[in-house]
Amino acid sequence: MVNDSIAEFDLESKFNKVSEIEVFNKEGNISLVIEPNYQNDSLVTINEVQILDPKYRTKKGLSIDSNFKTIYENYKIDNIQNSINSVILSINEIGAYIVIDKKHLPSKLKFDSEIKIEANQIPDEAPFKYFWIRFEEPNL
Known part of the structure; x- marks a missing residue:
């Protein structure tokens, strides 16, 4: 700015x-x-x-202060990765990946990093921990 x-x-x-x-x-x-x-x-x-x-913010209002509902209602989630303490969401449409702390997930998902997590298992109000936009390398 x-x-x-x-x-x-x-x-x-x-x-x-x-x-x-x-x-x-x-x-x-x-x-x-x-x-x-x-x-x-x-x-x-x-x-x-x-x-x-x-x-x-993105054109659809996605910012670090958004919650999972903002993603779910406005973007296609291309991948959900389960890690030890967080869930990583990839949104290829805008080159974003967003991290949500597992403390905001239901207890059955918090402690298992092997379980497959689906979008419908993430609460709408789950806030973002991190928000990145990535850029592809140019074809040189």
């Missing part, structure tokens, strides 16, 4: 290393974390962006 700022980033010292770039809002809070791709030349592209500020 207009009043956001980017933390100092020295390309020369970071060349060929993956390092995050933090974008701050005018209050000094981190709004976005940008993870660039580094290649063996001077081309730097964005790999993914972690959304931390609710002012950044």
Whole structure:
């Protein structure tokens, strides 16, 4: 946004290393974390962006402050991955993946990382823990 700022980033010292770039809002809070791709030349592209500020929304209103119902009503969930402490939702349509903490799931799903979790088992009010937008690498 207009009043956001980017933390100092020295390309020369970071060349060929993956390092995050933090974008701050005018209050000094981190709004976005940008993870660039580094290649063996001077081309730097964005790999993914972690959304931390609710002012950044998709056209359908998806933000870090959304809940599972916002996803379910507006997007096709392409994949649900079950991990030890969270569920990772992939939405290919917008290149997003969203993490929901398992503490918001029914107890029978919280402690089994092998069980297949379906969208209808995730409560509508389950909040997001993390929200990323990823970008595909260009065809060079």
